Amino acid sequence: MKNDNRASLIAEILRDRIAGMRVGQKLPPVRELSKEFGASPATITQAIASLSALGAVRAEPGRGTFVAGRDRLPEPDYSWQSATLGRARVDARRAARLGAYAGTDDIQLSWGYLAPELQPLDELRTLGARAARSPRAWSMAPATGLADLRRVFASEFHADPAEVLIVPGGQQALVFAMRTLTEPGTTLITESPSYPGAIIAAQAAGLDLAAVPADADGIQPDRLADALERTRATLIYLQPCYANPTGAVLGSGRREEVLRLAARYGAFVIEDDWARHLSIDGTPPSPLFTQDPDGHVVSIATLTKPVAPGLRVGAIIARGPAGERLRTARIADDMCVPPLTQEIALSLLTSSAWPRHLKRLRNRLAERRDTMIAEAHASLPGVRVAHTPRGGIHVWARLPEGTDTTALTAAALDAGVLIGDGSHFYADEPPAPCIRLSYSAASTPQIAEGIRRLAPLLDAG
CATH class of the missing domain: 3.40.640.10 (Type I PLP-dependent aspartate aminotransferase-like (Major domain))
Structure with a gap:
């Protein structure tokens, strides 16, 4: 989610820059733009792709990216769509958080899936190649x-x-x-x-x-x-x-x-x-x-x-x-x-790899869960983890009264840690401030570091 927002911001800056350039003029290469904006090549490529979709630029493989035939793009008018669509059914905040990806330097404590090292990737590659035949x-x-x-x-x-x-x-x-x-x-x-x-x-x-x-x-x-x-x-x-x-x-x-x-x-x-x-x-x-x-x-x-x-x-x-x-x-x-x-x-x-994977997964999840709970007790004294889960991939933590979980989640993201805002887990108003911490997508050292980064944010709140 953060990467998408960054790409959109870069695309807006490039769009303004393109408006003052000649048709056919070449944009700097991705590596140069990446250095200029302090962003990854993937983020720059995403920004350029969005400009290409708007017709602002054209990419020529092997040659580069060039300003397209329109030197100034018309601003779209989507006001008719808002009137026609009516009220949105799905809560955009919850949907956005469910799809929130971590950046390469972020610690993911809010991802409901397994880290790559916990996935049976070697087995999947072998089975996938066999199935494809x-x-x-x-x-x-x-x-x-x-x-x-x-x-x-x-x-x-x-x-x-x-x-x-x-x-x-x-x-x-x-x-x-x-x-x-x-x-x-x-x-x-x-x-x-x-x-x-x-x-x-x-x-x-x-x-x-x-x-x-x-x-x-x-x-x-x-x-x-x-x-x-x-x-x-x-x-x-x-x-x-x-x-x-x-x-x-x-x-x-x-x-x-x-x-x-x-x-x-x-x-x-x-x-x-x-x-x-x-x-x-x-x-x-x-x-x-x-x-x-x-x-x-x-x-x-x-x-x-x-x-x-x-x-x-x-x-x-x-x-x-x-x-x-x-x-x-x-x-x-x-x-x-x-x-x-x-x-x-x-x-x-139906393979022997399945029970082996589950046994290995159980041991590794146990280690991560125990590390998360121990670090929470050691580094977050005002936070209460009342229940140690016997399975799954999440820990539910209650915060001190008066904690703004939405503000804390945003501050944690700025600190490079993704956590689950407890308010998103209630259909109505939450009865107490809570956060969800997930231990399946981060390594044991990352979990320890992520919890330690949260401590000063709670003290500041």
């Missing part, structure tokens, strides 16, 4: 996904493979499930705090949100019952296993109560099972789906989190007419998940 990788796959891959996902949920739908990642699955299982204008109940991606998915689907408090044992059933009675919602979003951002696991008694309430009110529960393969201490609980014979639970699984952000493969598991509706509606979005991607995922999940 298969004719099946370049043919049309069934809209519901490759049969063998559906069987692999089904086994973990004790489901019939026919109940599995392969999708391009968990985020797309959330939007698709919310859009298909209910109508725009109805209410989605979500635990609070919750994953910001689920909040914007609900917004994209045109749903209203009702937040129900959660604690270390997950959503509070008595408050859930009140919300169901008040809103008559037919859709509940939960993360029963290592919830983002708190790491909470839904307790066994509460699991039964949630299912009882779903049956009583005729509601669906979207089970976001994103962290099942990110267990650190002990064994994760069985999917909520396995306790529900009547089709109230619709589960979402993903490989993107435990493998690599570019492996956009996930699954929706659903029974009964809801499952049939989801599988039927899927073809309206796209014809299928690319078969090559599915082949790579299938090869990984």
